[in-house]
Amino acid sequence: MNEILLGFSQIFQPLSFLAxxxxxxxxxxxxxxxxxNDNITLAVLIPITFGMExxxxxxxxxxxxxSACYGGSIPAILLNIPGTASxxxxxxxGYQMTLKGEAGKALGISTTSSVFGGIFSSLLLMFLAPFxxxxxxxxxxxxxxxxxxxxxxxxxxxxxxxLTKNLLVCVIGLIFATVGMSPQTGYPRFYFGIDYLLDGIxxxxxxxxxxxxxxxxxxxxxxxxxxxxKYVLPKINKVLPDFKMVKRLLxxxxxxxxxxxxxxxLPGAGMIMAIYMSYDQAVRRNKDKEFGTGVPEGVAAPEAAxxxxxxxxxxxxxxxxxPGNSAAALFxxxxxxxxxxxxxxxFKDYPDIAYMILVAFFVGNILMGPMGIMLGKxxxxxxxxxxxxxxxxxxxxxxxxxxxxxxxxxxxxWVMIFFGxxxxxxxxxxxxxSPLILAIxxxxxxxxxxxxxxxxxxxxxxxxVTRPISLGLLIIALFFFATPFINSxxxxxxxxxxxxx
Amino acid sequence: MGWKxxxxxxxxLICVGIVGLFLxxxxxxxxxxxxxxxxxxxxxxxxxxxxxxLKNSKDGSEKKEINYYPVLKITGGLVLYTLIIKILGYxxxxxxxxxxxxxxxxxxxxxxxxxxSLVSVSIIFAIFKLLLNVPLPxxxxxxx
Numbered sequence: 209m210n211e212i213l214l215g216f217s218q219i220f221q222p223l224s225f226l227a228x229x230x231x232x233x234x235x236x237x238x239x240x241x242x243x244x245n246d247n248i249t250l251a252v253l254i255p256i257t258f259g260m261e262x263x264x265x266x267x268x269x270x271x272x273x274x275s276a277c278y279g280g281s282i283p284a285i286l287l288n289i290p291g292t293a294s295x296x297x298x299x300x301x302g303y304q305m306t307l308k309g310e311a312g313k314a315l316g317i318s319t320t321s322s323v324f325g326g327i328f329s330s331l332l333l334m335f336l337a338p339f340x341x342x343x344x345x346x347x348x349x350x351x352x353x354x355x356x357x358x359x360x361x362x363x364x365x366x367x368x369x370x371l372t373k374n375l376l377v378c379v380i381g382l383i384f385a386t387v388g389m390s391p392q393t394g395y396p397r398f399y400f401g402i403d404y405l406l407d408g409i410x411x412x413x414x415x416x417x418x419x420x421x422x423x424x425x426x427x428x429x430x431x432x433x434x435x436x437x438k439y440v441l442p443k444i445n446k447v448l449p450d451f452k453m454v455k456r457l458l459x460x461x462x463x464x465x466x467x468x469x470x471x472x473x474l475p476g477a478g479m480i481m482a483i484y485m486s487y488d489q490a491v492r493r494n495k496d497k498e499f500g501t502g503v504p505e506g507v508a509a510p511e512a513a514x515x516x517x518x519x520x521x522x523x524x525x526x527x528x529x530x531p532g533n534s535a536a537a538l539f540x541x542x543x544x545x546x547x548x549x550x551x552x553x554x555f556k557d558y559p560d561i562a563y564m565i566l567v568a569f570f571v572g573n574i575l576m577g578p579m580g581i582m583l584g585k586x587x588x589x590x591x592x593x594x595x596x597x598x599x600x601x602x603x604x605x606x607x608x609x610x611x612x613x614x615x616x617x618x619x620x621x622w623v624m625i626f627f628g629x630x631x632x633x634x635x636x637x638x639x640x641x642s643p644l645i646l647a648i649x650x651x652x653x654x655x656x657x658x659x660x661x662x663x664x665x666x667x668x669x670x671x672x673v674t675r676p677i678s679l680g681l682l683i684i685a686l687f688f689f690a691t692p693f694i695n696s697x698x699x700x701x702x703x704x705x706x707x708x709x
Numbered sequence: 710m711g712w713k714x715x716x717x718x719x720x721x722l723i724c725v726g727i728v729g730l731f732l733x734x735x736x737x738x739x740x741x742x743x744x745x746x747x748x749x750x751x752x753x754x755x756x757x758x759x760x761x762x763l764k765n766s767k768d769g770s771e772k773k774e775i776n777y778y779p780v781l782k783i784t785g786g787l788v789l790y791t792l793i794i795k796i797l798g799y800x801x802x803x804x805x806x807x808x809x810x811x812x813x814x815x816x817x818x819x820x821x822x823x824x825x826s827l828v829s830v831s832i833i834f835a836i837f838k839l840l841l842n843v844p845l846p847x848x849x850x851x852x853x
Contacts, residue, residue, distance in 0.1 A: 258841060372758045375750075398744075424810070429777075597815055597816035601822075604806065604807065604810045605833055608803065612799075613837055621787075621791045625788060625791065636714070
């Protein structure tokens with residue numbers, strides 16, 4: 209409890225607080241801009257935060273992450289243009305409400321739902337992360353190895369139909385992770401005579417490539433033919449929902465928030481899954497209402513869910529060092545350049561920073577509501593006039609400069625271009641990105657801890673199943689690995705039944 | 710993207726796996742063990758993908774026209790930029806890159822393009838060079 213108070217006292221330092229508010233503002237802006245999202249913004253901001261104190265750098269990044277997906281809901285509701293992928297579902301009922309003349313009501317619902325979902329998950333983050341981290345301090349190499357396996361298993365479990373592709377991407381990521389000096393022995397692997405690669409593929413230029421450059425390449429396909437059109441904003445009336453509405457939406461918030469939290473904690477699942485699942489739940493529970501015609505629950509469900517994913521995706525990262533999604537992986541980069549290592553030791557060695565991050569999520573969510581209501585209309589009307597063509601040029605400039613700055617070398621720009629192309633090709637082949645990043649992060653951790661475990665056990669792999677925590681983690685991993693197979697078996701059985709019936 | 714691209718992907722990755730295993734020939738055991746497993750897995754999953762694509766070759770083969778020109782132009786621009794940044798210097802090279810990207814994206818107004826490029830590159834230069842002390846390449850001519 210004391211530590212949480214310490215976090216509060218840190219975030220309410222004037223500079224940290226201003227940084228957080230600034231981050232929330234940036235998040236709202238990039239969220240509302242179609243084509244930009246939290247990942248690309250974090251990727252280009254991380255190099256800029258390099259020279260700042262962590263007390264200022266990290267609140268900015270937290271602010272961006274907290275508010276970007278809420279920002280995306282504003283044009284989704286007002287103009288039927290989802291600002292980010294996380295607000296795709298919000299357009300279904302949100303824009304219908306606008307057409308009915310209820311734009312203000314819809315914005316109010318999206319705001320309160322987002323704040324509710326966000327606070328819900330930041331409370332979970334605040335109490336669960338330190339607890340998990342404390343448990344994780346007892347982890348030895350076998351437990352960390354098992355944890356890495358668990359990380360991969362959730363990716364497999366979430367794969368749906370494209371299990372082979374997801375696993376393939378994991379393996380590709382793991383192969384990328386072997387570039388550079390091998391753990392323990394320091395033997396140089398796959399560096400092709402390029403000294404820059406001895407420390408491994410530079411992480412941040414790679415992320416800038418995967419998020420920044422890939423986005424621009426994707427955009428260029430369609431945008432060069434697109435006409436620049438003007439949007440007409442609807443009138444916005446009363447914004448905040450009344451008590452009756454809050455009471456009506458509360459069950460939806462709780463259910464969607466819980467879905468978001470669970471999905472956020474699982475690595476590899478992601479926001480898109482959360483919004484569809486929670487919308488689906490809302491439809492099932494409200495059979496009397498016609499969704500798609502402007503039902504308040506249709507806005508509340510995805511908005512509560514996507515903001516619940518935000519803070520909870522930081523739980524595995526901060527407590528165990530395993531990123532839950534791409535944004536969390538970007539935070540690894542942000543912490544690393546500050547000389548901090550995410551994971552259990554962060555709470556022990558730098559409690560002020562660790563708890564400040566937790567509290568920043570909480571405070572950021574509270575700031576987001578009023579800032580969004582005040583700026584929502586203004587942002588949508590001005591931002592959508594900024595041509596995306598022009599924005600692309602500025603983003604590319606930020607990308608190349610940021611990549612260069614991460615090691616003061618032109619080689620990093622090559623890495624950025626390479627991964628920009630990889631990301632683009634992945635999109636074309638429908639290969640998912642997040643397992644790639646997860647694998648690149650988990651690869652070295654897995655290999656090092658495997659080797660250390662073998663030293664501990666004098667070469668016997670039994671060490672992974674004789675230690676209770678490691679065994680437990682492996683059993684959960686097995687369950688996740690088995691899920692897609694069980695599901696496809698079930699489908700097959702159903703199909704057979706329906707064919708014979 | 711139809712099934713053809715998936716077949717090419719699978720075959721390409723199988724080749725990568727074989728080349729990878731070949732590269733590991735001279736590596737001592739502890740550092741070679743992990744990559745070896747990974748290349749075998751790569752070949753295995755690629756084969757699984759290949760078989761499943763061949764089995765379902767008929768569905769999902771609808772073609773969508775993709776406009777690759779701007780993608781190639783942007784990639785080419787970035788490659789050229791990286792090659793000449795040390796010669797032209799950061800400021801000039803990045804200024805030209807931004808103009809180039811905005812034009813490739815199809816923005817018609819030339820004056821705005823130049824102004825945006827000038828302003829954004831100046832701000833980014835100020836942040837990285839003056840605030841963060843990043844030694845951005847100066848170039849051979851202007852000493853910038």
